[in-house]
Amino acid sequence: EVQVVESGGGLVQPGGSLRLSCAASGFTFSNYWMGWVRQAPGKGLEWVADIKHDGSEKTYLDSVEGRFSISRDNAKSSLYLQMNSLRAEDTAVYYCARDYGRSYDPWGQGTRVIVSS
Amino acid sequence: EIVLTQSPATLSLSPGERATLSCRASQSVNSYLAWYQQKPGQAPRLLIYGASNRATGIPARFSGSGSGTDFTLTISSLEPEDFALYYCQQRNNWPITFGQGTRLDIK
Numbered sequence: 001e002v003q004v005v006e007s008g009g010g011l012v013q014p015g016g017s018l019r020l021s022c023a024a025s026g027f028t029f030s031n032y033w034m035g036w037v038r039q040a041p042g043k044g045l046e047w048v049a050d051i052k053h054d055g056s057e058k059t060y061l062d063s064v065e066g067r068f069s070i071s072r073d074n075a076k077s078s079l080y081l082q083m084n085s086l087r088a089e090d091t092a093v094y095y096c097a098r099d100y101g102r103s104y105d106p107w108g109q110g111t112r113v114i115v116s117s
Numbered sequence: 118e119i120v121l122t123q124s125p126a127t128l129s130l131s132p133g134e135r136a137t138l139s140c141r142a143s144q145s146v147n148s149y150l151a152w153y154q155q156k157p158g159q160a161p162r163l164l165i166y167g168a169s170n171r172a173t174g175i176p177a178r179f180s181g182s183g184s185g186t187d188f189t190l191t192i193s194s195l196e197p198e199d200f201a202l203y204y205c206q207q208r209n210n211w212p213i214t215f216g217q218g219t220r221l222d223i224k
Contacts, residue, residue, distance in 0.1 A: 045204055101151075102149045110160055
């Protein structure tokens with residue numbers, strides 16, 4: 001079964017850091033672009049970052065550029081999102097997803113990040 | 118940034134009826150348009166990619182059409198499990214953007 005599973009969310013104070021992880025299985029991870037998408041409480045979907053299959057290209061939402069860093073370990077079939085200088089507006093469920101035909105499939109169940117003092 | 122505008126915001130229909138959801142892009146996205154379904158407390162699920170290709174396991178009552186700036190998701194005959202939120206997404210240009218969603222409610 002093709003699946004991705006996120007972990008690492010939690011409660012963090014403004015200005016703090018958090019590292020999200022995503023474990024992939026059921027497909028050849030090193031062949032695919034991967035991405036992170038978030039959803040603030042009661043809001044729609046917002047793309048955060050993407051990384052090329054070999055890690056050579058990374059793109060970010062403007063509002064997270066310089067604060068967030070996407071990376072991957074193909075040997076471990078894992079995707080990461082290092083989030084620094086967190087703000088209240090970063091509070092959201094963060095989803096990991098595989099790039100599939102310029103869409104996302106599958107999505108993980110999400111990991112919740114709450115930025116609050 | 119490409120803005121995707123979905124309409125209507127809410128669509129109220131009965132099981133068995135036909136649903137037509139629209140997604141309009143502020144500039145051409147060619148055919149790099151996807152549709153997702155999201156139910157409360159769940160992750161989004163890919164329905165359609167490349168504007169008109171059904172994802173694996175998606176019932177044939179779901180179909181997508183369009184290219185350029187105007188796209189449509191059609192559900193030919195609504196089943197009870199189809200009442201949910203629907204999002205479109207473009208992958209033609211960075212940043213990747215999503216529409217604001219259409220809520221499909223039971224009438």
